[in-house]
Amino acid sequence: MRILVVGAGAIGGYFGGRLLQSGADVTFLVRPRRAAELASAGLVIRSPAGDATLPNPPTVQADSLKQTFDVVLLSCKAYDLDDAIASFAPAVGPHTSIIPLLNGMKHLDVLDAKFGRERVLGGLCAIAATLNERREVVQLQPMQSLTFGERDGGSSDRIRAISEVFARGNFNASASDHIMQDMWEKWVFLASLAASTTLMRAPVGVILTAPGGKDFLLGMLDECSATAAAAGYAPAGAFFQRVSGMITAEGSPMTASMFRDLHAGLPVEADHVIGDLVARADAAKVPVPRLRISYTQLKVYEALRGQ
Numbered sequence: 427m428r429i430l431v432v433g434a435g436a437i438g439g440y441f442g443g444r445l446l447q448s449g450a451d452v453t454f455l456v457r458p459r460r461a462a463e464l465a466s467a468g469l470v471i472r473s474p475a476g477d478a479t480l481p482n483p484p485t486v487q488a489d490s491l492k493q494t495f496d497v498v499l500l501s502c503k504a505y506d507l508d509d510a511i512a513s514f515a516p517a518v519g520p521h522t523s524i525i526p527l528l529n530g531m532k533h534l535d536v537l538d539a540k541f542g543r544e545r546v547l548g549g550l551c552a553i554a555a556t557l558n559e560r561r562e563v564v565q566l567q568p569m570q571s572l573t574f575g576e577r578d579g580g581s582s583d584r585i586r587a588i589s590e591v592f593a594r595g596n597f598n599a600s601a602s603d604h605i606m607q608d609m610w611e612k613w614v615f616l617a618s619l620a621a622s623t624t625l626m627r628a629p630v631g632v633i634l635t636a637p638g639g640k641d642f643l644l645g646m647l648d649e650c651s652a653t654a655a656a657a658g659y660a661p662a663g664a665f666f667q668r669v670s671g672m673i674t675a676e677g678s679p680m681t682a683s684m685f686r687d688l689h690a691g692l693p694v695e696a697d698h699v700i701g702d703l704v705a706r707a708d709a710a711k712v713p714v715p716r717l718r719i720s721y722t723q724l725k726v727y728e729a730l731r732g733q
């Protein structure tokens with residue numbers, strides 16, 4: 427099975443690297459700077475599950491991408507989606523399955539419009555990863571799961587074939603027969619976390635020490651959950667309990683990747699992760715005052731950095 431990993435950043439580098447390490451047929455579609463870094467230093471992973479250095483990982487750049495692949499693992503940021511689509515389009519043939527790992531939901535519509543819905547699976551990952559100053563992939567916490575599935579539910583031959591390859595990858599890979607519900611739940615969690623920590627400029631544990639901090643975090647989760655429910659994907663009770671527990675855990679250092687990006691002065695996925703949720707809440711007449719304020723502050727951040 428030929429796998430094209432689009433982007434070798436935090437999550438593409440991590441999951442693509444683990445697959446490559448397991449012997450899978452992986453090629454990274456990268457831009458010139460990353461190609462040069464990988465050629466000189468290799469793909470380096472620092473992780474609680476074991477460090478790895480993969481010298482000379484197979485890479486291709488857009489101008490020389492001519493062949494189609496069986497699977498495209500899409501790991502760019504949302505603001506790079508159009509550019510990434512233009513770059514990997516030649517790799518998509520009649521039997522290619524695209525697994526997007528971006529946070530949020532809107533990218534599914536964009537991918538469907540370009541490649542046809544039948545080629546676009548659902549996908550998500552739960553991991554906290556980043557690139558350090560040496561451009562190594564650093565996994566910050568032990569969780570490392572990748573979930574994918576048919577968006578209409580159930581399983582299929584292609585899901586079983588992908589599962590077989592991913593199962594060897596030294597991360598938790600699971601095929602889901604309710605991936606849309608999983609993606610919505612992930613979005614609710616991530617949006618609550620990203621909106622709260624970027625607005626308060628602090629990890630969960632610090633927000634909890636402030637007067638009103640706990641109510642603020644739980645209120646944000648309620649707003650995001652109500653928006654998902656209005657879309658027909660009410661978070662399951664078990665999910666809600668687990669996430670409520672995580673965002674009210676005293677002393678928790680938990681943040682979101684958007685918080686880390688904002689802290690580092692990097693671009694953020696404000697429209698894709700938060701703005702799109704606000705738009706869906708508005709369309710369904712769900713009040714989301716906390717989420718809306720967080721979206722506004724993210725747009726102010728973007729304006730200040732000229733994004």
Ligand SMILES: NC(=O)C1=CN([C@@H]2O[C@H](COP(=O)(O)OP(=O)(O)OC[C@H]3O[C@@H](n4cnc5c(N)ncnc54)[C@H](OP(=O)(O)O)[C@@H]3O)[C@@H](O)[C@H]2O)C=CC1
Binds near residue numbers: 436458459554557695
């Ligand atoms: N980091 C995390 O912990 C998590 C992130 N996510 C989500 O995953 C997605 C990716 O995040 P993350 O890995 O952190 O982002 P990174 O910025 O670390 O990596 C994205 C990579 O995509 C590459 N890229 C963008 N456009 C192209 C293109 N046209 N051709 C080739 N490569 C391209 C970038 O390349 P270049 O280096 O050239 O800019 C970059 O290396 C986001 O939607 C994020 O919200 C989800 C769960 C956890």
Ligand SMILES: CC(C)(CO)C(=O)C(=O)O
Binds near residue numbers: 553615681
């Ligand atoms: C949900 C979480 C926090 C971990 O996967 C995430 O997706 C992110 O930080 O972007």
